[in-house]
Amino acid sequence: MLSEFDLIKEYFQRPRHAAAPPVALGIGDDCALLAPTPGMQTAISSDMLVEGRHFFAGADALKLGHKSLAVNLSDLAAMGARPVGFTLALALPAAERDWLQGFSQGLFALADAFNIELIGGDTTRGPLNICITVFGEVAPGRALRRGAALAGDDIWISGTLGDARLALADLRGELAQPLDAASQRSAAARLHTPVPRVELGMLLAGQGIAHAAIDISDGLIGDLGHILKLSHVGATLDVDALPAGDILATRDTALRRAYSAAGGDDYELCFTAPASAREAVLALAGSVATPVTRVGRIEAQAGLRLVDAGGAPLELQLAGFDHFTS
Amino acid sequence: MLSEFDLIKEYFQRPRHAAAPPVALGIGDDCALLAPTPGMQTAISSDMLVEGRHFFAGADALKLGHKSLAVNLSDLAAMGARPVGFTLALALPAAERDWLQGFSQGLFALADAFNIELIGGDTTRGPLNICITVFGEVAPGRALRRGAALAGDDIWISGTLGDARLALADLRGELAQPLDAASQRSAAARLHTPVPRVELGMLLAGQGIAHAAIDISDGLIGDLGHILKLSHVGATLDVDALPAGDILATRDTALRRAYSAAGGDDYELCFTAPASAREAVLALAGSVATPVTRVGRIEAQAGLRLVDAGGAPLELQLAGFDHFTS
Numbered sequence: 001m002l003s004e005f006d007l008i009k010e011y012f013q014r015p016r017h018a019a020a021p022p023v024a025l026g027i028g029d030d031c032a033l034l035a036p037t038p039g040m041q042t043a044i045s046s047d048m049l050v051e052g053r054h055f056f057a058g059a060d061a062l063k064l065g066h067k068s069l070a071v072n073l074s075d076l077a078a079m080g081a082r083p084v085g086f087t088l089a090l091a092l093p094a095a096e097r098d099w100l101q102g103f104s105q106g107l108f109a110l111a112d113a114f115n116i117e118l119i120g121g122d123t124t125r126g127p128l129n130i131c132i133t134v135f136g137e138v139a140p141g142r143a144l145r146r147g148a149a150l151a152g153d154d155i156w157i158s159g160t161l162g163d164a165r166l167a168l169a170d171l172r173g174e175l176a177q178p179l180d181a182a183s184q185r186s187a188a189a190r191l192h193t194p195v196p197r198v199e200l201g202m203l204l205a206g207q208g209i210a211h212a213a214i215d216i217s218d219g220l221i222g223d224l225g226h227i228l229k230l231s232h233v234g235a236t237l238d239v240d241a242l243p244a245g246d247i248l249a250t251r252d253t254a255l256r257r258a259y260s261a262a263g264g265d266d267y268e269l270c271f272t273a274p275a276s277a278r279e280a281v282l283a284l285a286g287s288v289a290t291p292v293t294r295v296g297r298i299e300a301q302a303g304l305r306l307v308d309a310g311g312a313p314l315e316l317q318l319a320g321f322d323h324f325t326s
Numbered sequence: 327m328l329s330e331f332d333l334i335k336e337y338f339q340r341p342r343h344a345a346a347p348p349v350a351l352g353i354g355d356d357c358a359l360l361a362p363t364p365g366m367q368t369a370i371s372s373d374m375l376v377e378g379r380h381f382f383a384g385a386d387a388l389k390l391g392h393k394s395l396a397v398n399l400s401d402l403a404a405m406g407a408r409p410v411g412f413t414l415a416l417a418l419p420a421a422e423r424d425w426l427q428g429f430s431q432g433l434f435a436l437a438d439a440f441n442i443e444l445i446g447g448d449t450t451r452g453p454l455n456i457c458i459t460v461f462g463e464v465a466p467g468r469a470l471r472r473g474a475a476l477a478g479d480d481i482w483i484s485g486t487l488g489d490a491r492l493a494l495a496d497l498r499g500e501l502a503q504p505l506d507a508a509s510q511r512s513a514a515a516r517l518h519t520p521v522p523r524v525e526l527g528m529l530l531a532g533q534g535i536a537h538a539a540i541d542i543s544d545g546l547i548g549d550l551g552h553i554l555k556l557s558h559v560g561a562t563l564d565v566d567a568l569p570a571g572d573i574l575a576t577r578d579t580a581l582r583r584a585y586s587a588a589g590g591d592d593y594e595l596c597f598t599a600p601a602s603a604r605e606a607v608l609a610l611a612g613s614v615a616t617p618v619t620r621v622g623r624i625e626a627q628a629g630l631r632l633v634d635a636g637g638a639p640l641e642l643q644l645a646g647f648d649h650f651t652s
Contacts, residue, residue, distance in 0.1 A: 026469075029473075030540060031462070032371070034368040040360065041360075043359055044358045044446060044461070046414075048415035048455070053417075078356035079355070081357060087371075089374035089459075116644070120372060121372050124380070125376070127452070127453035129457075131372070131448075143357070159619045166471050175512070197357060215356060302401070
């Protein structure tokens with residue numbers, strides 16, 4: 001039977017990768033050690049994924065490895081921090097080789113894409129639970145804070161929204177008109193293997209162009225709401241300007257509005273920047289091949305006003321996802 | 327019903343504490359920010375506690391709050407790092423106010439004792455699971471590494487061993503002679519509210535007196551084994567010299583030997599130091615009122631040799647705890 005130490009050694013310890021700067025010491029001691037780049041701040045975020053809550057029982061292990069790290073990297077992206085490493089704490093019902101092989105493969109493929117390393121963690125037996133804590137670096141005063149939006153700022157969205165929610169609805173059998181096989185594959189990729197907008201976040205922070213940012217994990221309206229609350233501002237959001245995902249864009253208006261405005265699992269960035277920076281934002285996003293769309297404006301008046309393409313008020317019955325009330 | 331955001335705000339967010347150096351930004355954004363003390367390394371450790379595995383279902387929430395942080399601080403102690411902050415990811419079956427009140431009280435009482443703050447994390451619904459990642463600071467080259475033991479070093483143990491295991495055995499009804507009420511209370515305190523040896527670890531590292539160290543969480547023999555393996559050395563351990571806990575010391579020799587050598591949940595430090603440093607070790611430990619006991623010696627010959635008080639070889643059928651094979 002696979003012991004805890006064999007499990008770590010076989011699937012998670014990669015000695016030749018473990019100590020590239022700023023990682024001074026990786027897996028295998030009581031603690032990992034980071035040697036922070038002089039003058040830089042360390043950005044830290046922690047996300048916990050639970051079976052039956054964040055993913056279905058029996059979910060593909062490789063995709064789960066990818067997504068577990070992706071949602072954490074998305075938090076670094078929203079701060080504008082450069083990823084440097086992460087810890088993984090893992091509770092498993094049993095030490096199954098197939099699962100471990102797939103999970104670690106998905107995890108390390110994404111880690112390698114961002115040139116970061118697993119530096120420590122914990123494994124134990126228990127109901128499947130994946131807790132990753134990720135570390136990044138950002139220059140003092142450069143981090144993109146939720147509370148930094150200013151009245152007059154444009155509201156921008158990276159990429160597209162809603163296809164992840166569409167895939168989930170399809171999996172749950174909630175769609176009156178189910179997805180065809182090709183659409184299913186395309187939408188499911190958005191749900192299971194989101195790509196965190198790390199380069200965009202780093203450039204927005206590094207060049208001092210954006211004011212506030214957040215990553216869209218619980219649905220745009222809920223997440224934008226955090227920016228508004230912490231910045232003590234309001235906003236008008238053009239719901240019809242929201243960039244719907246490729247598959248969602250083919251569905252009816254009501255579904256498109258609902259899932260792009262309040263879908264969840266998008267892992268795109270919502271950020272604000274002064275109107276004077278419009279061309280700079282577009283140039284910067286273009287330099288990392290990330291589409292960005294202007295979808296509204298920050299205003300001094302509190303509250304979030306949803307409007308349609310013609311500027312008329314929209315009433316959508318929507319709310320951000322909450323783990324304890326839904 | 328208590329929402330995720332209300333839950334965090336009500337039980338875990340303490341604004342006036344959240345941004346003392348080196349914490350530049352606490353709870354409430356996409357990431358927390360640390361501003362590392364110039365020239366210092368960041369020590370990081372992550373532990374996951376699962377109901378039914380690390381604690382009984384229905385365990386006292388206040389003690390659980392204490393222990394969840396204590397086991398992480400113990401890892402910092404074993405590295406000799408000064409604690410600076412921690413993140414908490416928490417999966418809960420339901421948002422129960424009584425439980426949250428107790429858990430956060432136990433957690434913050436210990437955090438306050440070490441003047442550290444909760445800087446971020448995650449909450450979700452799911453089978454009870456507590457994942458804490460802790461951060462500390464240590465000067466480059468000073469961290470107490472598992473692989474740094476040298477032949478000729480003394481082996482030292484802080485405090486006493488085995489009472490936590492004794493309490494567990496009693497709770498499980500494994501003892502032929504159960505504990506009386508007073509003994510139960512005393513031993514249970516060692517099991518449920520361990521006190522991490524942070525000051526001792528910091529002094530041992532800061533003054534450069536110790537070579538290797540580890541915290542004893544899975545039983546001394548198993549944990550010392552990690553030092554031996556990574557240091558490429560062996561050792562002779564005087565099992566009868568092991569400092570048994572107050573209650574364990576009153577039991578028979580076989581139980582005393584077994585639980586002090588391979589009990590688990592002790593959260594004491596096992597460290598090695600050159601024989602020339604004996605007086606310095608005793609003086610340093612005395613300065614933080616932490617008893618330390620010399621229990622053996624590191625040797626060039628591989629393997630761990632257990633002996634009794636007379637120096638005769640002892641055969642104990644013992645092994646460190648493993649989450650996937652036990």
